[in-house]
Amino acid sequence: xxxxKQTNYAVRMLMYCAANDxxxxxxxxxxxxxxxxxxxxxxxxxxxxxxxLVETVRGRNGGVRLPKPAADISLFxxxxxxxxxxxxxECFEAGxxxxxxxxxxxxxxxxxxxxxxxxxxxxxxxxxxxVKARPQINxxxxxDLLTHPKTAAA
Numbered sequence: 001x002x003x004x005k006q007t008n009y010a011v012r013m014l015m016y017c018a019a020n021d022x023x024x025x026x027x028x029x030x031x032x033x034x035x036x037x038x039x040x041x042x043x044x045x046x047x048x049x050x051x052x053l054v055e056t057v058r059g060r061n062g063g064v065r066l067p068k069p070a071a072d073i074s075l076f077x078x079x080x081x082x083x084x085x086x087x088x089x090e091c092f093e094a095g096x097x098x099x100x101x102x103x104x105x106x107x108x109x110x111x112x113x114x115x116x117x118x119x120x121x122x123x124x125x126x127x128x129x130x131v132k133a134r135p136q137i138n139x140x141x142x143x144d145l146l147t148h149p150k151t152a153a154a
Contacts, residue, residue, distance in 0.1 A: 007082040009036055010044050011130070014053065014078065018070035018131045020143050024063030033141040044082070051081040070128035076119055078127075086115055 012034055017025045027045070031038040045064065048054045055067040066073065099105070131137055138144075 003079065004083060005040075006044055007079055009034065009041065010048055010053075010078050010082045011075065011127070013041060013044065013048070013064070014066065014070070014073060014127045015130050015137070016141055016143075017054065017064055017066045018127050019137045019141060021066075021070070024057055024061070024065055026063045029142075030064075033143075047081050048078075051077075053077060053081065066127070070131060071126045073127045074123050075125045075127075075130075076122035079119075079122055 013030055016030045016033060027038050027041050031041050045054065045056065049056050052067060053073060054064050056062065056064055134140065
């Protein structure tokens, strides 16, 4: 199983917002930090906003921020919004299946168990965990704490 680029950059965007805690993060800054197109990040932003994982502020001084503490946003929360399918085999998909063993196959049960274990691990990690694992994250992302010292979110 491989997660999409959309999921990868959604996690990165939320990590940036968490590292920039107390301030609005602008999409151009996030795009520059990760070397990805702004258009791609704007596309990812829509489902994250709809799911309540980010909050957007419009206008000239607008941007993106986390609507709740980073510790309350799990990796699973992001993955379930950004991934289209978790079908690991044909028998996971809806519709007509060609396999004669579909109702009695051990593979289906094993894959479901593996997928559930994957989800359980993702639920154990938050955006805050990822940010705290990198003490130099602000430096690595080019977030200048001297020009905007940490303050409470508005």
